[in-house]
Amino acid sequence: MRLKVCGLRQAGNILEVTGLEPDFIGFIFSPQSKRFVGEELRQELLKSLPASVRKVGVFVDQSTAEILRQVCRYGLDLVQLHGSETPAQCAELRAGGVGVIKAFAVGEAVDFAVLEPYTAVCDYFLFDAAGPQPGGNGTRFNWELLRQYALPVPYLLAGGIGPSMVAELAHLRLPGLYGFDVNSGFETAPALKDAAVLRRFFADLRPSSAALPASAASAARASTTSAAN
Numbered sequence: 001m002r003l004k005v006c007g008l009r010q011a012g013n014i015l016e017v018t019g020l021e022p023d024f025i026g027f028i029f030s031p032q033s034k035r036f037v038g039e040e041l042r043q044e045l046l047k048s049l050p051a052s053v054r055k056v057g058v059f060v061d062q063s064t065a066e067i068l069r070q071v072c073r074y075g076l077d078l079v080q081l082h083g084s085e086t087p088a089q090c091a092e093l094r095a096g097g098v099g100v101i102k103a104f105a106v107g108e109a110v111d112f113a114v115l116e117p118y119t120a121v122c123d124y125f126l127f128d129a130a131g132p133q134p135g136g137n138g139t140r141f142n143w144e145l146l147r148q149y150a151l152p153v154p155y156l157l158a159g160g161i162g163p164s165m166v167a168e169l170a171h172l173r174l175p176g177l178y179g180f181d182v183n184s185g186f187e188t189a190p191a192l193k194d195a196a197v198l199r200r201f202f203a204d205l206r207p208s209s210a211a212l213p214a215s216a217a218s219a220a221r222a223s224t225t226s227a228a229n
């Protein structure tokens with residue numbers, strides 16, 4: 001299962017978390033968020049990170065020009081869109097050379113018809129709990145709502161995931177499920193992740209690679225990944 005750690009900004013913390021070899025790390029570019037990267041995020045640091053850890057910029061209803069400016073500035077691999085971005089904007093971003101994750105806030109139900117126009121223009125979906133903020137609410141939704149998922153786009157499951165859920169996550173089988181996105185459940189302060197707690201969580205979810213040195217673990221995961229795809 002792939003793992004994404006979202007909402008980082010401080011250099012030392014980015015390096016610590018990257019050392020755990022997540023599949024994705026996320027940076028919040030929405031100024032309204034308490035995890036907004038502001039001026040603290042260092043361009044040269046991001047560009048020096050290993051390519052195996054894909055860098056995701058998170059945006060909320062921002063223009064294509066602004067998003068692509070940040071993609072270029074920080075060398076982002078994907079953008080994650082948490083507002084009312086249209087399929088046309090997703091297509092524009094992809095044409096601009098960046099991968100697209102479209103996030104959907106889930107309340108009492110999932111309207112799969114709304115997702116359909118996005119299938120041809122997104123690399124991944126992300127399902128998150130609806131709440132007062134566009135993301136990072138720290139609450140979960142009823143994951144069973146995804147039992148009926150039948151679209152071709154793989155998705156990340158997000159919202160209120162915390163260290164105590166390891167056993168539940170390890171056994172979770174849902175159609176289309178690609179990985180888990182974690183954020184506030186692993187923070188000691190906004191945008192500051194507890195690397196020790198994340199390390200344990202990663203080891204529990206990736207038991208076969210926990211005992212290996214980092215490089216061997218990464219090679220083992222790459223071979224599992226190519227076998228799965």
Ligand SMILES: O=C(O)c1ccccc1NCC(=O)[C@H](O)[C@H](O)COP(=O)(O)O
Pocket residue numbers: 006007026028030033034035058059060082128133134135136137138139158159160161181182183184185
């Ligand atoms: O985290 C934020 O502050 C945020 C603000 C605006 C848009 C998106 C945001 N986060 C995006 C994420 O991918 C989060 O990891 C996801 O919403 C889950 O967060 P949490 O419930 O805290 O685990």
